[in-house]
Amino acid sequence: MTEPAPQRHRRRAFDWSTAAIAALAFSAGATVYWRDGPARFLTIFESDLLLFGDMLPKVLAGCLIGAFVTLLLPRELVARWVGHESGFTGLLIAALFGFILPGGPITIYPVAGAFLAMGADAGAIVAFITSWTLVGYTRALVWELPFFGSHFVIWRIVEALPLPILAGVLARIAARAVFARR
Amino acid sequence: MTLAINLMLWLLVGALGLIAGYRGRVLLKNGLRDGAMEFIHLLPRIAIGVVGSGFIAEVLPRALIAPWLGPKSGLTGVLIATLGGALTPGGPVVGFSIGAAALKSGAGAPQVIAYSTAWALYAVHRLVMWEVPLMPPRVVWLRAAVSVPLPFIAAALAMLLAKP
Numbered sequence: 001m002t003e004p005a006p007q008r009h010r011r012r013a014f015d016w017s018t019a020a021i022a023a024l025a026f027s028a029g030a031t032v033y034w035r036d037g038p039a040r041f042l043t044i045f046e047s048d049l050l051l052f053g054d055m056l057p058k059v060l061a062g063c064l065i066g067a068f069v070t071l072l073l074p075r076e077l078v079a080r081w082v083g084h085e086s087g088f089t090g091l092l093i094a095a096l097f098g099f100i101l102p103g104g105p106i107t108i109y110p111v112a113g114a115f116l117a118m119g120a121d122a123g124a125i126v127a128f129i130t131s132w133t134l135v136g137y138t139r140a141l142v143w144e145l146p147f148f149g150s151h152f153v154i155w156r157i158v159e160a161l162p163l164p165i166l167a168g169v170l171a172r173i174a175a176r177a178v179f180a181r182r
Numbered sequence: 183m184t185l186a187i188n189l190m191l192w193l194l195v196g197a198l199g200l201i202a203g204y205r206g207r208v209l210l211k212n213g214l215r216d217g218a219m220e221f222i223h224l225l226p227r228i229a230i231g232v233v234g235s236g237f238i239a240e241v242l243p244r245a246l247i248a249p250w251l252g253p254k255s256g257l258t259g260v261l262i263a264t265l266g267g268a269l270t271p272g273g274p275v276v277g278f279s280i281g282a283a284a285l286k287s288g289a290g291a292p293q294v295i296a297y298s299t300a301w302a303l304y305a306v307h308r309l310v311m312w313e314v315p316l317m318p319p320r321v322v323w324l325r326a327a328v329s330v331p332l333p334f335i336a337a338a339l340a341m342l343l344a345k346p
Contacts, residue, residue, distance in 0.1 A: 018226070018273075021230055025234025048236035057188050059225075072202060134303070147278040147281070174327065
């Protein structure tokens with residue numbers, strides 16, 4: 001916990017997930033081309049490219065907001081904050097920071113681990129991770145928007161809003177039940 | 183609406199940039215560089231996924247998707263989607279491409295929401311690869327266990343609100 005989390009990680013330019021989807025996309029594209037003709041191929045290509053182009057400024061903004069928040073909001077401070085709050089307020093604060101903190105799994109799970117070390121309970125950790133995965137803006141801006149468009153994403157997030165708190169409450173009940181039996 | 187979102191986001195970028203610049207030029211430079219690097223890293227992945235999901239949707243058999251995952255598939259569709267989400271391996275490109283392709287080829291919005299919620303919360307592959315090595319296992323399993331009903335709740339809310 002004393003080691004500061006590395007700011008940036010060396011990332012490979014190639015990953016298997018992208019390669020698999022690229023292969024699938026290429027065969028699907030070829031199938032459409034041979035089966036339905038070049039006109040249909042171009043129609044699909046054009047509409048998806050337009051959606052992608054429309055979302056690019058938002059993706060770039062998402063990346064920049066994420067980078068600035070990472071630099072401006074020291075994770076140590078967040079961990080102390082979440083660790084010291086308890087009760088329902090603790091769940092709310094954990095969920096709020098799940099929404100605010102950017103980053104992928106490599107950076108977010110160590111932060112959640114630091115919350116534990118600072119005294120946060122399992123409920124707060126669960127609320128934090130659930131909020132980060134379902135409501136977090138960087139993920140929505142950078143990944144979800146280009147794929148689904150803003151209408152779908154906004155409604156999906158609205159419908160996910162109660163879930164982090166609910167998961168936190170459930171985790172507290174479950175943790176208490178497990179400890180009571182011991 | 184997309185213009186309003188863009189405006190709001192870039193105002194936020196401007197405000198954060200100002201705060202960073204006020205605290206020091208190095209901070210501003212680092213923020214801009216990190217954000218730009220992330221964007222360049224993600225660009226090809228998102229492009230392949232977004233354009234690819236359109237073609238994948240086109241070759242998926244609609245006749246099969248509609249009864250099993252369509253808007254009228256109800257709870258069965260949500261259950262299948264949730265299981266599918268939990269078992270989808272790989273990174274975000276895979277999950278979002280599959281979800282978008284399903285939506286384009288006739289799956290219902292609540293079913294797709296259940297899929298992406300389950301995949302985001304407890305894709306087995308990610309729990310084992312990422313979360314268990316970095317977190318105390320008992321917290322990981324507790325989180326996974328309490329997350330089991332969440333895709334169903336999200337889908338139910340989507341059905342109640344009848345949106346998107």
